[in-house]
Amino acid sequence: MKCFFHPEVPAIGVCKYCQRGLCLDCAAIVDDVVACKHRHENEVQQLGQLAARNLFQSKRVSSAYMRNAIFYGLVGVLFAGFGLVQYRFLGLQAMFFMMIGLFLLYAAGANYFEGRKHK
Numbered sequence: 001m002k003c004f005f006h007p008e009v010p011a012i013g014v015c016k017y018c019q020r021g022l023c024l025d026c027a028a029i030v031d032d033v034v035a036c037k038h039r040h041e042n043e044v045q046q047l048g049q050l051a052a053r054n055l056f057q058s059k060r061v062s063s064a065y066m067r068n069a070i071f072y073g074l075v076g077v078l079f080a081g082f083g084l085v086q087y088r089f090l091g092l093q094a095m096f097f098m099m100i101g102l103f104l105l106y107a108a109g110a111n112y113f114e115g116r117k118h119k
């Protein structure tokens with residue numbers, strides 16, 4: 001491949017933004033990637049920042065799911081345990097607590113698996 005701006009000079013890299021071949025004079029290194037010097041340096045830098053931000057966001061989403069899973073799990077165990085202990089005294093009402101507990105445990109599991117997917 002030859003440089004897009006100097007057809008007689010062999011290219012040493014390709015701009016990440018416009019995919020053109022670049023010689024040593026035309027190439028600029030931005031965050032370890034090649035960009036057209038004075039043309040697409042900013043664009044390539046923004047591309048890199050965008051990718052980094054996406055990575056950060058998916059990590060944040062994953063930890064949010066894990067937090068939810070722990071929260072639902074704890075509250076679910078609390079409700080289910082309460083219903084179990086109170087069953088003798090409350091009867092049907094205790095069943096209601098157990099149902100809520102089971103539902104919360106289910107939500108905890110769903111959040112846990114959703115969080116794993118985002119890792």
Ligand SMILES: [Zn+2]
Nearest residue numbers: 003006023026
């Ligand atoms: Zn060139």
Ligand SMILES: [Zn+2]
Nearest residue numbers: 015018036040
């Ligand atoms: Zn370019």
